[in-house]
Amino acid sequence: MVETLSTDLLRVTRCDYCALLLPDADGGGLRVTTLYNPEARGSLSDGTIIPNDGSICGTAFRTGKTQYFENFEDVRYEVERSGSSLGRRIFQRVIDEGLVSGCGLPLLSRNGVIGVLTALNRSEKAFDVDEITFLEQVARQVAIAVENALDYEKAIRDRDKETKQRLYLEEEIRAEFGEIVGDSPALKTALDLVSIVAPTDSSTLILGETGTGKELIARAIHNLSSRRERPFVKLNCAAIPLGLLESELFGHERGAFTGAIAQKTGRFELANKGTLFLDEVGDIPLELQAKLLRVLQEQEFERLGSNYTHKVDVRVIAATHRDLTAMVKQTTFREDLYYRLKVFPIHVPALRQRTEDIPNLVRHFLKHYSKRMNKQIDQIPSETMDALVRYRWPGNVRELQNFIERAVILSPHTVLRAPTAELEPFSAHKGSNAPLTGLEEVERDHILRALDASNWVVGGRSGAAERLGMKRTSLVYKIQKLGISRPVSFSKGIEGPLQPE
Numbered sequence: 001m002v003e004t005l006s007t008d009l010l011r012v013t014r015c016d017y018c019a020l021l022l023p024d025a026d027g028g029g030l031r032v033t034t035l036y037n038p039e040a041r042g043s044l045s046d047g048t049i050i051p052n053d054g055s056i057c058g059t060a061f062r063t064g065k066t067q068y069f070e071n072f073e074d075v076r077y078e079v080e081r082s083g084s085s086l087g088r089r090i091f092q093r094v095i096d097e098g099l100v101s102g103c104g105l106p107l108l109s110r111n112g113v114i115g116v117l118t119a120l121n122r123s124e125k126a127f128d129v130d131e132i133t134f135l136e137q138v139a140r141q142v143a144i145a146v147e148n149a150l151d152y153e154k155a156i157r158d159r160d161k162e163t164k165q166r167l168y169l170e171e172e173i174r175a176e177f178g179e180i181v182g183d184s185p186a187l188k189t190a191l192d193l194v195s196i197v198a199p200t201d202s203s204t205l206i207l208g209e210t211g212t213g214k215e216l217i218a219r220a221i222h223n224l225s226s227r228r229e230r231p232f233v234k235l236n237c238a239a240i241p242l243g244l245l246e247s248e249l250f251g252h253e254r255g256a257f258t259g260a261i262a263q264k265t266g267r268f269e270l271a272n273k274g275t276l277f278l279d280e281v282g283d284i285p286l287e288l289q290a291k292l293l294r295v296l297q298e299q300e301f302e303r304l305g306s307n308y309t310h311k312v313d314v315r316v317i318a319a320t321h322r323d324l325t326a327m328v329k330q331t332t333f334r335e336d337l338y339y340r341l342k343v344f345p346i347h348v349p350a351l352r353q354r355t356e357d358i359p360n361l362v363r364h365f366l367k368h369y370s371k372r373m374n375k376q377i378d379q380i381p382s383e384t385m386d387a388l389v390r391y392r393w394p395g396n397v398r399e400l401q402n403f404i405e406r407a408v409i410l411s412p413h414t415v416l417r418a419p420t421a422e423l424e425p426f427s428a429h430k431g432s433n434a435p436l437t438g439l440e441e442v443e444r445d446h447i448l449r450a451l452d453a454s455n456w457v458v459g460g461r462s463g464a465a466e467r468l469g470m471k472r473t474s475l476v477y478k479i480q481k482l483g484i485s486r487p488v489s490f491s492k493g494i495e496g497p498l499q500p501e
């Protein structure tokens with residue numbers, strides 16, 4: 001369209017040279033694209049950068065006002081005084097091109113000045129007042145065309161970015177192991193429910209301790225549903241700082257809050273036509289729960305900072321290790337949301353409730369890590385397997401998985417050399433005579449022991465999170481919640497809250 005306009009423009013006005021100048025991506029000035037220059041002398045080529053200071057077009061761009069000169073020699077003094085060496089060089093190239101008069105017309109859009117259209121002549125007094133008015137009208141049309149083209153390009157870029165983001169999110173959920181290992185009756189009961197609920201579009205609530213495989217179950221539901229070809233998007237509500245959770249769920253417009261420098265698509269939009277897996281849904285603050293309920297009921301929401309209502313078609317699968325019934329009683333979780341999510345609850349059993357699955361899981365992880373580490377470990381001593389079956393695995397399958405990974409690293413030959421001594425202090429039979437304490441106390445005690453064993457390092461390969469089979473963020477959250485701090489004797493005199501790393 002710009003080319004057509006410039007040809008029309010040349011037909012109506014006397015013009016020897018016409019170019020479109022758009023801001024350079026590196027922000028260094030305006031980049032020239034020649035539209036018309038039949039008698040080119042080679043001094044002004046496409047891609048030339050014109051500085052914003054010390055140039056006619058730069059001034060038009062900065063001020064948003066037409067700059068017209070009957071003879072460029074009249075401005076030579078000003079250009080030379082401007083101090084911009086690039087400006088002086090460009091000026092000389094214009095003169096070398098034989099162009100002696102003309103104008104820079106700002107391209108005005110609703111978002112401000114987006115570029116400049118320049119029309120120059122090889123003779124003095126290029127245009128009269130009427131012609132300038134006409135050229136300004138042309139520049140308005142060019143601005144619309146350029147703005148549309150830029151919007152289109154941006155839309156393509158956003159779409160590509162979004163596709164990448166989607167792939168990334170799908171990747172995130174694509175767990176390392178495609179299959180769910182185990183044939184214990186307890187696991188089978190859960191899997192039976194998966195196949196019943198999967199083809200329906202019902203919200204599903206997956207309940208179970210940390211590391212039991214809730215995410216695997218959620219993915220299985222998606223894969224068995226008619227949405228399987230559509231995105232599976234995951235959000236761990238406990239891993240996102242509270243202030244950002246709303247925008248993570250629903251997205252935001254540019255400038256919706258301090259720091260919102262660009263528009264953001266929320267997970268609900270990304271999951272459109274697919275499934276959204278809300279992990280740790282019990283961690284969603286009360287004020288956001290109402291908004292979540294609305295999307296579940298109406299399938300519509302607004303991005304932060306916008307009044308536009310987005311309609312979506314998303315199946316929500318939620319998971320939590322928390323006791324939501326207790327939370328409802330304590331009024332920290334909305335009753336209506338609880339019932340909405342709990343249309344079809346699935347309980348994933350803890351590993352200690354299905355110890356018969358442990359040998360299969362051990363073999364499964366052993367095979368996986370041996371292959372990954374290029375080792376040929378194919379023997380598991382029976383006392384090792386006994387110790388693994390006896391241990392209570394508070395971190396469930398994830399803890400077992402991490403333990404086997406460590407064991408594979410430690411095994412130089414074909415026999416699995418597992419550090420089972422590490423498990424002893426936590427084994428089922430140990431401390432069984434100890435008086436029963438509240439759940440939190442047991443949890444606290446267990447975390448303290450793991451911290452002690454890992455020299456109070458939380459993250460990393462030998463850190464407490466790894467030992468407990470928990471995500472580092474979840475452990476840090478627990479440590480803060482239980483008010484655990486490093487005792488003086490451990491920290492060589494430094495007392496205070498534990499540092500995550």
Ligand SMILES: Nc1ncnc2c1ncn2[C@@H]1O[C@H](COP(=O)(O)OP(=O)(O)OP(=O)(O)O)[C@@H](O)[C@H]1O
Pocket residue numbers: 175176177179180181182208209210211212213214215216217279321397398401471474
């Ligand atoms: N039955 C299973 N077979 C194979 N691998 C499993 C099984 N259950 C869990 N895992 C593995 O254990 C790890 C933890 O599982 P997952 O993340 O699904 O647990 P989760 O209950 O969602 O944990 P959290 O509550 O901490 O989010 C994953 O690497 C998963 O692949």
